[in-house]
Amino acid sequence: MERTGNAVRERGTPALDVFFRPQAVAVVGASHVPGKIGHIVVRNLQESGYTGRIVPVNPKGGEIRGLPVAQSLSEAAAEGPIDLAVVAVPAPAVVDVAEEAGRVGVRGLVVLSAGFRETGPEGARREAALLKVVRRHSMRLLGPNVVGVVDTHTPLNATFAEGFPNRGEVAFVSQSGALLLAIHDWARKEGMGFSRFLSLGNKTDVDESDALAALAEDPNTRVILLYLEDVRDGRRFLEAARRAVREKPVVVLKSGRSDAGARAAASHTGALAGSDRAYEAAFRQSGVLRVNSLEELFAAAWAFLSPRYPRGKKVAVLTNAGGGGILASDALAARGLELSSLSRDTIRELRETLPPEASALNPVDVLGDARADRYARAAEVLARDPETDGILAIVCPTATAEPEKTAQVLAETAARFDLPLTAAFMGGEAMEAGVRRLREARIPVYAFPEAAAEAWARLVAYGELRTRSQTPTLWDSPHRHRLLGEGDVRRAEEVFARVRAEGRRVLLSSEVLEVLAAFGIPVAPTRLARTAREAAAIAEEFGYPVALKIASPDILHKSDIGGVRLGLADAGAVQRAFREIVDAAAAHVPDAFLYGVEVQKMLVRGHEVFVGGMRDPTFGPLLVAGMGGVFVNLLEDVAYRLVEPLTERDVEEIFRETRLYRLLRGFRGEPPANLAALHRIVARVAELLRELPDVLELDLNPVFASPDGAWVVDAKLTLREERGTAPSPSGARKPEGGAESDGPRS
Amino acid sequence: MERTGNAVRERGTPALDVFFRPQAVAVVGASHVPGKIGHIVVRNLQESGYTGRIVPVNPKGGEIRGLPVAQSLSEAAAEGPIDLAVVAVPAPAVVDVAEEAGRVGVRGLVVLSAGFRETGPEGARREAALLKVVRRHSMRLLGPNVVGVVDTHTPLNATFAEGFPNRGEVAFVSQSGALLLAIHDWARKEGMGFSRFLSLGNKTDVDESDALAALAEDPNTRVILLYLEDVRDGRRFLEAARRAVREKPVVVLKSGRSDAGARAAASHTGALAGSDRAYEAAFRQSGVLRVNSLEELFAAAWAFLSPRYPRGKKVAVLTNAGGGGILASDALAARGLELSSLSRDTIRELRETLPPEASALNPVDVLGDARADRYARAAEVLARDPETDGILAIVCPTATAEPEKTAQVLAETAARFDLPLTAAFMGGEAMEAGVRRLREARIPVYAFPEAAAEAWARLVAYGELRTRSQTPTLWDSPHRHRLLGEGDVRRAEEVFARVRAEGRRVLLSSEVLEVLAAFGIPVAPTRLARTAREAAAIAEEFGYPVALKIASPDILHKSDIGGVRLGLADAGAVQRAFREIVDAAAAHVPDAFLYGVEVQKMLVRGHEVFVGGMRDPTFGPLLVAGMGGVFVNLLEDVAYRLVEPLTERDVEEIFRETRLYRLLRGFRGEPPANLAALHRIVARVAELLRELPDVLELDLNPVFASPDGAWVVDAKLTLREERGTAPSPSGARKPEGGAESDGPRS
Known part of the structure; x- marks a missing residue:
């Protein structure tokens, strides 16, 4: 489903103050009938002790709860400036209300009405039209489909919830309106006090990143709680979250964690879900505390009031x-x-x-x-x-x-x-x-x-x-150059162009190693040979022993069909092995297209490490690293990090989070592997993913890590379907799935 | 600290009915002063609506809350039979009260007084004396150091807690009195109803197993909740729990799970803690639901009332x-x-x-x-x-x-x-x-x-x-013979005698394999050779290839010092390897005592599996099985089961709980390993541990599992310090620790 408004978001649009501390509030669609939402909002504004002007707007005029009713927003604005309009008219009328609001100088709209994107294509068109109007008039929009906004310190209650929360120092932001109502009711029983409530609804304009920015600077808020079903713009969220966490604790409950939950979320919000692993990494790397239940969310709030x-x-x-x-x-x-x-x-x-x-x-x-x-x-x-x-x-x-x-x-x-x-x-x-x-x-x-x-x-x-x-990322100077090299982007792009010219998206192992080498990543010398004689010549150049591996896009499990030969010690053995491999391939996969056979210098073995990357639709490139080898999927001993806010500490931690780490550190008195060399590979893979948006998936497996260094022995790289298109939903796949579908590499 | 009374427990001692439905209750140490425990108990009995006779006992006589006070238990009993006595006199006076109670026909004692085992050696002696009196008079004793007992259906409140719980269907048994008071207070606020409360205190006589038996047959109890810090008698508990679970859900919170918690528990109750893994296995195998917090305990109670x-x-x-x-x-x-x-x-x-x-x-x-x-x-x-x-x-x-x-x-x-x-x-x-x-x-x-x-x-x-x-165990006929063989106990004991005669407790690999073979466990043929020539002769008998391994109690990491040679293909190679191994051993560990070199026939390799066992001080033999090889400790991919109530299903599940299982089942299209063969090994190891109480620890690592079968390649067995002594606290060690201290075996 199309996301509206994301692209046109600009920096420097007005902050959210108008929602929390308006001078005057109009309630458009105010009702004379108690119990109706348009009546409850007026009542809540009055009973909250709000000291600004409250103007009910209803074409019928008259009085509501003792307040004179304006017949239109224009009439309301004629008697004095209105900066906030709470809109409770039916969905089809909302765009016109917004237009009028913009004309008379309203700066913030809270649209309670449902009937937009969440109801289907017609609603989505309506929502897009609403956003256009809002942008044209440089207004900010909360909603549509929200419960409203509360600031207990202003005080202001522009919601249709029953009752007013206790004044306190906890801010709660909820993508679900019903959940906000529930928490509102529950918290009063528990005696928890709140500074602000913010209902995000469809997040057509104001989203979690705006909310974080506003709450970070609110002096009355000491803890920020978020209930989210998705994040609209990963990059903006990471920035806003990192800033907010410097000021005060931010706790998030992100639902849709399981496959079942993600499907439920998709059908509820129509959002294309990023992978939960990317969310997990995003929260961790920005310093947001993630919890697993509403109960934990509020238990954490009590803690952080300490x-x-x-x-x-x-x-x-x-x-x-x-x-x-x-x-x-x-x-x-x-x-x-x-x-x-x-x-x-x-x-x-x-x-x-x-x-x-x-x-x-x-x-x-x-x-x-x-x-x-x-x-x-x-x-x-x-x-x-x-x-x-x-x-x-x-x-x-x-x-x-x-x-x-x-x-x-x-x-x-x-x-x-x-x-x-x-x-x-x-x-x-x-x-x-x-x-x-x-x-x-x-x-x-x-x-x-x-x-x-x-x-x-x-x-x-x-x-x-x-x-x-607070830790600077690898991409902030002056940290940029400690772990990062100077990636040769042009050389990599030449390889990609050659591959695409052959109608492929998956690179041969030797091609991937060439790209890696261009980014300063140590690789085992590897070259493609078309003939037995050529293979022997390459082997002579590399020195012995060498390994030979069949190179064909059609053969995934190379070892299984006799497509791999290790430890070849002289030219004769290489030539024989070449022929045997080609014969075996022809026998087992007669239709396979053969590029030839790759000759690889066999270096001292080390621990088998996995380093890889993929793209998440919400958060961009995502690193994965951990135990490598044939059993990557069996052991799932890997950790994840987003490339974008990657810090030196993240690079060091990624292995520390795996069981592999004990092995790397030197298990049972063995000498430790060269961790610095592994860290350089991780950082350079991060740079590669960042500099080469064409790379959809990259798996280095195995990387051999020994006391002397670390080098890549086999690797797989898949390009995007077409240059410049958005990543496919494969961003949400299990990251190590690539290896699963590919079989042992050597 | 010495545990009193455990040994003399008999079956057929009177059930706990006297505590829940007494005909008449004497309160010994009843007080005239409101607020004193001896007064609160009388008040609670009265206010609970208890319809039997209540007799306050105090040498001063007079009246308490309108009830005539007897000056002694004898006086109280003279006016009519007393079956339950609640004792709130100072600890030094309790034994005499018990003696008098026994003489006048009291059947149940509830000793609220503290000042027994929990206070040191003098208290422990007092507790032992108390138990002796209780046994002699065939009474049952709840406590000492308890809050008391409640049955809301009788109704009866023989505690010093404030207030009476709501009548309901949840029974709560607590080893901690203070916790019982807390839950009692908390539950009234939450509106949870209870059938019975039982405070176990020092568990000198009545313990968790008695409580389970009594609550299992209580028609007013639908859910049983336990808070335990230890289990007194593992075997009895398993029986009582299995019986109770057939009737109704049993939920346990067992504290002392972490090392820190176990230390705190040991200093609190003086109990020698069994390993948490054994507790975990015990709860699972008896069908008890284990939870991790008080909150979960009561949430589960609400659920089970459904x-x-x-x-x-x-x-x-x-x-x-x-x-x-x-x-x-x-x-x-x-x-x-x-x-x-x-x-x-x-x-x-x-x-x-x-x-x-x-x-x-x-x-x-x-x-x-x-x-x-x-x-x-x-x-x-x-x-x-x-x-x-x-x-x-x-x-x-x-x-x-x-x-x-x-x-x-x-x-x-x-x-x-x-x-x-x-x-x-x-x-x-x-x-x-x-x-x-x-x-x-x-x-x-x-x-x-x-x-x-x-x-x-x-x-x-x-x-x-x-x-x-409800599932019968392997030890119940007619299931006994499906997975179990006929262990040759005598042959095993001969090996042990030989080993002990040499002043050892750790068997050589070849000796362990002999014991295993006696229990019908397939092993790779292995024999000890004292000379190079003998080694060659054994190899000729086995057929090639063979492996040679140094046999010395002083060399743990055999490979590291060049003490292992694999793939030897003829007699000459065997003789050379023998000499090189002995030379290497002499060079690296000059003082090592060498038994010789073990010759082992090399069979087709398979997946490396670990099967082992140890003894838990509370629950007896404990099985462990999972991924084997050098990295047992790194991956900790193992599962546990107690031998005693082991079922066929347990044997099958033990591997299913590990990541190894995917490998055994046939990972990525490989043929599956012979699981039935592995299951037979697990069952036979269980039998071995059960039949040979002399075995303190047993590690089979690796067991090779292939499609054709499973066989043990290397193994370690440690005997108890002395025949017939109780197992040492090493039962509480990390079970795979044995392998850690021993290094790679081959």
Whole structure:
């Protein structure tokens, strides 16, 4: 389905302030009938305490909720400037309303009405027409098909949701309107406060990238939550996200993760889905925290409201219940955090202050009969411990527990010692006052230890994510030249032209190696021989031993048909092998077109590594690297990175995320492989994908990695269908699928 | 720390009825002071509506809460039989109370008092004395160090917890008292109803196995929840769990999963932890559902209250919000469930009944303006769909949504069509009436689609788990002989005796292969040669090619020092290789004790498989199998099973759980390996571990698996320190660690 508006987006279009802090709001399609959306919006504006002018617009005129009704936007604007118009008229009338709005100086449109792209071709045409009008008048458009917008600090409630959220510091942006309504209702019960709600709907103009930019600079927002079904423009999103993460945590729930979900999303939004691996890489590389459920999304929000973020991951658990301490230990370990090893002094002081049966080791168990004062003393000792980055406190409702007072002393200790703290106040009614007290101090508190551990992990992760968002990419000078060479683009393009001239899109192995060499990637010397004699001559030039491999676009599993011969030690062996290979090919695949036989110098073997790339429709070139060899698909031991915001750290991490890494580092006392050489190959493959948009897919497999270096032994490269066309949906395929369909290479 | 009482446990000791349905309860240590535990217990008994006699016991006499106080248990019993005594006196007085209780005919003791094993050696002695008294009088003991026991149906509340839980059908058993208090408080807020609460404390007598047996036969309990920090007796637990799972779902949260958690548990309960892998296998093989957090534990309880369990895993999602449908699709897929492919008739009927913009494909989107009647019509159509096993329904609080009425029609449709259903009623206040309505119908309902999908997965899983609990094990006749041979125990024991006589515990490879052969496990012919000439003679007997490997207990990494030679083709080569190997060994490890050189016939290679076993201190012999070769530890591609309740299905599944399985099945068109041969090896290794308690650890690596069969090429076997001693804590080590410390074998 066609995406409207993407191409004409310009920088420097007005920011979203008009949606959050308008001077005057017109409600076009305001209704006299309570319960109708056009009535609820007027009511919500009034009840939110919005102090600007509210003008209901309805051709019938009269009064709505005590406000005089203008019969048109023009009439409304005649009495004073209107900068925001909320539109709730039927879809067919929206374009005319927009036109009138543009004429009278409205700067922002919120179109609640459905009946656009989501309903089919006619709706899509209507949506395109609407965007055209919006652009012509330099307006911004939220929607269509949205619930509206809320800013609790302005205050402003331009939605048709029931009730107004509590004022707070969490911003929630949702591509689904119904989900926003649900969260809105749910959050009031949970007591979560919000700064802004933004419903994105069809994202015809304003999209997630605009929202991120606006929320990044909102002083009332400390955490940004996103629910997304797709990203409109990958490049813009990555930029906006990296900027936003530098300011505050950004948490995303991206649905359509599974195949079933992606199909459901496609039928819901009509979006061509990028691969989930590309989304995963995009979120990670921009520093956005991805979660897997709505529950996690809001649990993360509670965590990020914390006034203090830990500097490290060494946690002291403080509990009045052994069971809670064990559960917390498990949960911390499962998330890569550590129980801090308390110093001798700390242990001694704890022993002095706690009863003899208490545990002065971590988890510190103050026992079931602990009152608030015992927590206070223990927390203070732990706060001074040099090996501890913060506390996870657990309170169970034992007979003597004092949850509220304990909350109080924990909050005070945390503030006094600038101590990161999350808490599990386990229970229901007995814990309510304590929970309230902690929330007032913005200390993340949950009903169970596992959630308190999760919150700790989130807080630690943000430091990490923020650093990520600030790291310059390989494409920013002056970093550009450390890992990157000077790719010989012209030589590569000559090879491509030759291949296309033969009506092919898949290069021969020797051709790929030529292109790789042009980008400074070390390859095993390889050349195509048309005759046995030619093969022998090449072998003489390379030196022995050599390998011979059949070169034919029609033969995928070369080894299986006897198309590969290794370890040939002299010219006679090479000539014999040449003939045997050609005979075998003729016998097994009689119709195969044979280009000849490739002669390759056999170098010392190393670990088999896979490095590859493909194009994602949303995010562009995507790197993949990991364990190579015949079993790439079996082991799926690979990691992914987008080329566009690639950093040196990404290049180093890509192998570290695989099990292969232990092998490369030197398994069981073997010498380590030359990782720097592998990193150079990854960086240069990234450059190649960036500089050569003609490359649809590239697989280097195997790359041999040894202590002495790394070099490519076999490779496959597929060109786009036609120069300059958009990548096919194959961007969404499983990246290693190329290898799967191709069989062992050597 | 010493475990008391384990050894003297007998079958046929009285069941736990006395704790749940006593005729008369004495509270020993009853207090006149409100707020004291001894007072709260009396109050709780009274307020729970318990209809039997309640006798407070306190030497001071008088009255407590209107009840006459007996000055001793004897006095209490004089006025009528007492079958249950709740004891809240200080620890040093408990043994005397128990003695008196036994004398006057009390059958059950609930000891709330702390101050036993958990406090150190003196407490442990006290605990042992208490158990002795309990046994002598044939009483049962709950505790010490417990919160008590609740049965809401009796009704009975013999705890010091605040408040009485709602009556319901969930039983909760907790090894941690504080956690029980927390859950008790939390569950009242959540509205979850309970049948029974049982606090296990020190488990001196009554333990998790007793609890399972009692709850399995309780007609008021439909779901059993366990929080455990350890299992006292693995064998008994497996039996009790398998029996209980046949009756109703059993869900366990076992803490101490991580190393950090296990250390915390050890310091808390003093228990020697079995390995988490053994626990994992134990739960799976007995059909117990293991969860990872308290939150999951209770979410599972809500699920299992469902009146209807699905027969298959094909789910129809019914939603008024596209976003919710996508999230549900993702969450179902992540848990191995499927969106059902609706039949043509279903799709046609949905199209007829729904508005044109609605989605009649799965997820079925009835649109944001749907009222209850539209849900009803769609649900009915889906209920009749032959391809659908049940529904996941989502309701968002849109302007026109009717949550309560929708809940009503969904519950009715589910009942009418006997249709499994879980629901996400997304929101807070707006959804409350709907949620209540669904809970009345016992339909699992959650705030978010992910949780509703999780519930679906739980319901599907139970069918599976129940089957597991009913499957006879390999050790039950008549199954015994399909996969098992007749192990020659005597021959194996002769080998062990020889090895021990030489002061060794680690067998030579040739010795292990001899033991394996005695159990009918195919091995590559291997024999130890002391001289070059002997080696050549053995090779002549085997036929060529052969391999030679140094045999020395002092050389672990044989290949690294030139101690392995492969592919020797004649007697001369064998003799030369023998001498070179011995020279190399002498050069590299001058002090090594050399037994000689092993000669092995080289058979056709196959996939490298690992099969091994070790002993867990709690659950006995534990099998491990998966990918073999040098990289066992790198890939960790293995699965585990306990030997004791091993079924044929377990044997078949063990490889299916590994990535290796794809290779064995025939990767990329290769012929499949002989899986039946591998299964026989696994079963025979299980038998070997069962029949030869002297074996501490056994690693077969590699086993070659080809289309023609499977045979062991190299193996390692370590004997226990001394015959008949208990296994060392090495049972808790990483099972594949043996291979790690041993290096490549060939």
